[in-house]
Amino acid sequence: MRRLLLLLAILLVGGIAAWLRFGLPPRVAIALATQGMALEAVYATGTVEPEQWARIGPAIRGRLTEVLVEEGQRVTEGQPLARLDDRQARSAATEAEARARFATEDLARTRTLVARDISARATLERAERDAQAARAFADAANQRLDDYVVRAPTSGLVLRRDAEVGEVVDTPAALFWVGEPRPLRITAEVDEEDIARIAPGQRALLRADAFPGRAMTAEVAQITPKGDTVRKAYRVRLALPDDTPLRIGMTVEANIVLRETPDAVLVPPAAVVLPPAPRDASPTAPPAAPPGSTRRATIWVVEKEVAEQREVEIGVQAPRSIEIRRGLAAGEAVVLSPPEGLNDGAPVRLEARPTP
CATH class of the missing domain: 2.40.30.170 (Efflux pump adaptor protein, beta barrel domain)
Known part of the structure; x- marks a missing residue:
């Protein structure tokens, strides 16, 4: 008799435990859908x-000998900003100018000799070619002297200066920034x-x-x-x-x-169940929907302690909220982190959590 009573007690306790475990509706946490700003950006x-601005550098490689402007100073188009060491180039230009003068003087003498029939006509033609070549070479040498001067290509304010006397600078360097603030x-x-x-x-x-x-x-x-x-x-x-x-x-x-x-319907991210990614999706595969487009998802809505599964369209996804563009109204209760095995229309027990 005692054994029978003990067995009945064990069965009764086990039945109560099973009922408590499997007979009670699942407990779910809920939060209310709110209205707020949804910003897609x-x-x-x-x-x-x-x-309006210009980055200014040297035309050739050289050593800076003068820096003529300071930051914050207003300059005009063509104004010199800095000078490079041009001693060798100036010597070459002086020599080229002397050769050009000599060639011009030689041409004048040759013309006199040809006019007096002392020299042949071919000598005059050669002297003319030499004089033209010497003048062109001298003009080019003088023109190259301007490469040793860094000039402002436009009028404006010297916004920044990265040039100091004695530095050796090259063509990729930016020595000055000139523009309007x-x-x-x-x-x-x-x-x-x-x-x-x-x-x-x-x-x-x-x-x-x-x-x-x-x-x-x-x-x-x-x-x-x-x-x-x-x-x-x-x-x-x-x-x-x-x-x-x-x-x-x-x-x-x-x-x-x-x-x-401004009046979007917002829910916590834990309330939204996104569809699973395709099995054959690779890390480099494009997303299922282009950025900014609406996507479908699932949420669980609780009304009178009964769970209802809904398909909704989501919009902007932020760290603390997700926009529901269709399928839900503000003030409705949604399930947070829906438990596995939750059935549509099943009763639930409520556990309220504050909305983030």
């Missing part, structure tokens, strides 16, 4: 520069996958390390027709307002706004 990085622009690079979505007039939100937390904007002004085949990117010019605090040479991050929805 294309990310780019760029550098602040003047709209206003207006400014940002030259940014946009990935070739996103460039088709960029158009002039779009607003760009800017962030710079020099001004943390400060909201700054720009506007797409120009897109270069040809992209960089190595970087696989296109150059985009962003026009800055005149009152921008940004300075020339600063690096900025830009988000070019494609779409703004």
Whole structure:
């Protein structure tokens, strides 16, 4: 009798445990769908520069003997900015000029002799050719002297000077930056996958390390027709307002706004179940949907402690929220991290969590 009672007790406890484990509805965490701003944008990085500027370097290799301007000084087109050591070139030009004068004097003597029938006509022709060649050589030597002078190709302000007397500089070097400090622009690079979505007039939100937390904007002004085949990117010019605090040479991050929805329906990322990637997808395969397009996903909605599976269209995916473009209304309760085996129409027990 005792054994029978013990066996019944064990069966009763086991039944209760099984009922507690398998008979109760699953416990799920929920959060309410909210309304907020959904911002779809294309990310780019760029550098602040003047709209009108020129980088100026030497025409030949040489040692700097004079630097004639300072940073912040206004210069005019053609004004000398620096001089290179031209002693050898000047000696060569002086010698060439002397040869040209000698050839000219020799031509004059030859003409006199030919006029008196003392020299042949062929001698005059040779003297004329020699005089022309000597003059051309002297003119070229004098012209080369100007290569030893670094001149401003345009009028403007000396924005930067990287030239010191005594330095040996070569043609790739940039000794001066000359331009106008206003207006400014940002030259940014946009990935070739996103460039088709960029158009002039779009607003760009800017962030710079020099001004943390400060909201700054720009506007797409120009897109270069040809992209960089190595970087696989296109150059985009962003026009800055005149009152921008940004300075020339600063690096900025830009988000070019494609779409703004101030009253979008937003849910936590844990509420969205994305479809699995194709099995044959490789790391280099293109995405299933182009960037910025709507994608289908699954969410679980709870109403009166009953779970309902829905197919929705999602838009912007941010780290803390995902936009639901169709299939859900603000204020509805969604399941966070839906448990495996959850069935459509099944009862659930609720566990509320604060929406991030």
